[in-house]
Amino acid sequence: MTQKLLNPHADVVTLTSQLVDIPSVSGNEAQIADLVEAALRACDWLTVERLNNNVVARTNLGRSSRVIIAGHLDTVPVAENDKAVLIKAGQQLPVEGSTLTEDVLFGLGSCDMKGGVAVALRAAVTLEAPVFDVTYIFYECEEVDSARNGLTKIAAQKPEWLAADIAILLEPSNAKIEAGCQGTLRAQIRTSGVRAHSARAWMGKNAIHGLADALTLLSQYESLCVDVDGLEYREGLNAVGIKGGIAGNVIPDEALLEVNYRYAPTKSAAQAEEFVKQYFSDYEVTILDNAAGALPGLDRPELQSLLAKVDGQVAPKFGWTDVARFSAMGVPAVNMGPGNPSVAHARHEHVPLAQLVSCEELVIGWLRG
Amino acid sequence: MTQKLLNPHADVVTLTSQLVDIPSVSGNEAQIADLVEAALRACDWLTVERLNNNVVARTNLGRSSRVIIAGHLDTVPVAENDKAVLIKAGQQLPVEGSTLTEDVLFGLGSCDMKGGVAVALRAAVTLEAPVFDVTYIFYECEEVDSARNGLTKIAAQKPEWLAADIAILLEPSNAKIEAGCQGTLRAQIRTSGVRAHSARAWMGKNAIHGLADALTLLSQYESLCVDVDGLEYREGLNAVGIKGGIAGNVIPDEALLEVNYRYAPTKSAAQAEEFVKQYFSDYEVTILDNAAGALPGLDRPELQSLLAKVDGQVAPKFGWTDVARFSAMGVPAVNMGPGNPSVAHARHEHVPLAQLVSCEELVIGWLRG
Numbered sequence: 001m002t003q004k005l006l007n008p009h010a011d012v013v014t015l016t017s018q019l020v021d022i023p024s025v026s027g028n029e030a031q032i033a034d035l036v037e038a039a040l041r042a043c044d045w046l047t048v049e050r051l052n053n054n055v056v057a058r059t060n061l062g063r064s065s066r067v068i069i070a071g072h073l074d075t076v077p078v079a080e081n082d083k084a085v086l087i088k089a090g091q092q093l094p095v096e097g098s099t100l101t102e103d104v105l106f107g108l109g110s111c112d113m114k115g116g117v118a119v120a121l122r123a124a125v126t127l128e129a130p131v132f133d134v135t136y137i138f139y140e141c142e143e144v145d146s147a148r149n150g151l152t153k154i155a156a157q158k159p160e161w162l163a164a165d166i167a168i169l170l171e172p173s174n175a176k177i178e179a180g181c182q183g184t185l186r187a188q189i190r191t192s193g194v195r196a197h198s199a200r201a202w203m204g205k206n207a208i209h210g211l212a213d214a215l216t217l218l219s220q221y222e223s224l225c226v227d228v229d230g231l232e233y234r235e236g237l238n239a240v241g242i243k244g245g246i247a248g249n250v251i252p253d254e255a256l257l258e259v260n261y262r263y264a265p266t267k268s269a270a271q272a273e274e275f276v277k278q279y280f281s282d283y284e285v286t287i288l289d290n291a292a293g294a295l296p297g298l299d300r301p302e303l304q305s306l307l308a309k310v311d312g313q314v315a316p317k318f319g320w321t322d323v324a325r326f327s328a329m330g331v332p333a334v335n336m337g338p339g340n341p342s343v344a345h346a347r348h349e350h351v352p353l354a355q356l357v358s359c360e361e362l363v364i365g366w367l368r369g
Numbered sequence: 370m371t372q373k374l375l376n377p378h379a380d381v382v383t384l385t386s387q388l389v390d391i392p393s394v395s396g397n398e399a400q401i402a403d404l405v406e407a408a409l410r411a412c413d414w415l416t417v418e419r420l421n422n423n424v425v426a427r428t429n430l431g432r433s434s435r436v437i438i439a440g441h442l443d444t445v446p447v448a449e450n451d452k453a454v455l456i457k458a459g460q461q462l463p464v465e466g467s468t469l470t471e472d473v474l475f476g477l478g479s480c481d482m483k484g485g486v487a488v489a490l491r492a493a494v495t496l497e498a499p500v501f502d503v504t505y506i507f508y509e510c511e512e513v514d515s516a517r518n519g520l521t522k523i524a525a526q527k528p529e530w531l532a533a534d535i536a537i538l539l540e541p542s543n544a545k546i547e548a549g550c551q552g553t554l555r556a557q558i559r560t561s562g563v564r565a566h567s568a569r570a571w572m573g574k575n576a577i578h579g580l581a582d583a584l585t586l587l588s589q590y591e592s593l594c595v596d597v598d599g600l601e602y603r604e605g606l607n608a609v610g611i612k613g614g615i616a617g618n619v620i621p622d623e624a625l626l627e628v629n630y631r632y633a634p635t636k637s638a639a640q641a642e643e644f645v646k647q648y649f650s651d652y653e654v655t656i657l658d659n660a661a662g663a664l665p666g667l668d669r670p671e672l673q674s675l676l677a678k679v680d681g682q683v684a685p686k687f688g689w690t691d692v693a694r695f696s697a698m699g700v701p702a703v704n705m706g707p708g709n710p711s712v713a714h715a716r717h718e719h720v721p722l723a724q725l726v727s728c729e730e731l732v733i734g735w736l737r738g
Contacts, residue, residue: 182568186617198629199551199688201605202592208608208626209588215581223571236570239577240617245610248555248629248657252609257577260567260617288617319568 006035019114020084020107026074029053053140054150068167072142075109111339116170131369172339178317179296195253204251226264231316233264265293297332375404388483389453389476395443398422422509423519437536441511444478480708485539500738541708547686548665564622573620595633600685602633634662663693666701
């Protein structure tokens with residue numbers, strides 16, 4: 001393995017570039033975790049702990065509040081984008097060559113979320129005496145299933161490391177605050193019928209035809225918009241899969257429709273399940289999975305000074321993120337990190353340099369007080 | 370290869386049993402065709418021709434009418450049922466052991482359609498001077514795709530062998546006359562949309578929801594019943610397949626519905642296509658395949674004497690069979706053969722002995738005049 005460089009005292013763009021150049025596809029975070037751990041251990045104001053490839057560093061200044069600054073170390077698989085490249089405005093990206101209107105850093109994880117990791121590392125190695133006690137968490141396996149997620153493992157084995165008043169997750173959000181997140185439920189709607197030869201269809205009962213009303217209900221669904229702390233969460237109920245059919249001459253006796261319900265963080269998982277079962281009350285409904293959202297927590301005093309720095313600009317988060325995982329552990333969390341979430345996981349993933357700089361200034365400025 | 374016995378002068382039950390014991394899964398009809406050809410060549414009133422494993426035997430008596438008596442030699446694949454067994458009423462079948470209420474012959478092809486082949490062979494070797502000239506056709510590969518079908522090959526290479534006024538196809542129909550057959554058309558209905566993350570569904574357009582109206586139209590479809598020569602053909606329009614979906618968190622941008630239209634023999638293939646395109650006029654419709662039906666042809670004088678023997682009892686045929694292939698070649702055809710079509714292709718395939726006997730009597734009696 002090549003010796004990789006990681007200099008947390010370099011500027012945030014250089015540091016992001018170095019992080020991108022360290023391969024860390026989910027399950028292979030040992031090298032990047034070693035380098036991050038070494039950088040943190042060099043700071044004598046931090047207590048550093050490690051569990052698998054999760055690194056947790058804490059100040060212990062006796063402040064009245066503690067905040068978590070968190071980011072995951074892993075990336076999705078490589079797609080010809082494993083080397084960081086600086087691209088100037090007016091130039092083209094190396095893949096899917098659209099021309100850019102601003103300077104960016106291209107490369108796997110630049111957006112999701114090594115830019116955010118760089119901001120967290122810069123804060124950790126810079127701030128000897130932040131106004132809050134801070135717990136910096138760098139964790140593994142966010143891009144894969146929940147059981148492997150580093151936060152799940154810490155919560156199970158070292159829950160005391162996660163004690164805090166609020167958490168900031170540095171997932172890409174264009175360096176803006178996105179608060180809370182919506183819940184997500186997937187359900188299967190099943191119809192049954194009676195198989196028959198299609199030349200004598202009246203001998204059978206067509207299970208696909210039986211989904212007509214369910215699709216009509218879906219197409220007539222009107223989003224509920226829920227206001228929480230001044231943020232508007234827009235719910236959604238959508239088909240995400242449909243299948244049925246045996247052969248071109250057979251009346252099918254089963255059809256399956258899969259729906260995804262995205263629900264406001266004011267609803268519990270049980271309420272969401274009840275809604276879906278009621279909405280499709282004429283059908284056999286099976287809940288496939290269900291994760292509640294997270295309330296924005298904007299009433300927390302620790303967040304007030306951060307909100308002041310962005311002139312109160314906050315948007316609701318629609319997608320489900322680890323913000324909800326913190327929330328479920330009793331720690332209100334918001335999302336704020338460099339990068340446009342719409343290029344996360346894309347081959348042409350990149351992060352604007354200006355967002356790296358502004359996000360670093362915002363986080364460090366806030367923690368410095 | 371074991372030497373197989375085929376004695377066309379045995380009774381029709383024994384002959385069917387011998388035919389079942391000769392393996393002839395589609396594509397492997399050489400042995401059975403050889404034995405059938407030899408039996409026919411022993412009759413000096415027949416002119417015998419062969420093309421691949423298709424055997425055609427004709428009388429040349431100078432009659433004013435010629436009728437075709439046809440049956441296929443092949444079977445579907447073996448399913449522990451390749452040995453003929455006589456089962457008495459009150460006994461159980463060797464597989465799927467239901468108890469029988471009549472004496473049957475069990476075995477692969479007993480129903481579809483070696484019973485019919487036995488009846489045709491019995492007629493050919495018995496009737497030196499039938500009232501019509503007769504063309505006996507024993508053909509290969511009916512159970513597989515159309516291009517391999519023996520009738521397709523004869524029509525392409527020796528169309529003169531198929532010249533006739535009417536045809537009787539001895540496919541299983543409980544030894545009753547089933548006239549004509551319905552046409553069948555398969556079409557694909559496609560919807561398109563705009564892909565988006567399901568957390569922000571309003572950024573996309575759900576292609577599955579777009580099928581709601583199509584399924585409603587299908588569930589509201591009312592069968593047209595068409596009367597032809599006193600026979601009622603009941604049409605059908607059914608979904609036979611549906612699919613769509615990318616992932617549990619993605620608004621799908623494509624959904625596909627496959628429908629099967631079974632239409633009365635009074636409609637042409639073009640009219641059927643027009644109907645389906647009109648019915649789903651708001652959708653993108655692609656015709657996948659389309660085969661017109663066959664008119665019953667009950668007005669043909671050659672059929673009148675056959676109808677008299679069954680007291681005018683005729684049922685409409687709903688499924689598509691080679692009757693339509695004859696019809697397309699200009700030869701009106703009806704279906705009449707021993708065996709219940711609902712056990713064709715089943716592991717417990719069997720044919721009632723009484724039907725073998727009654728069908729033989731009917732065919733030979735009719736041709737003898």
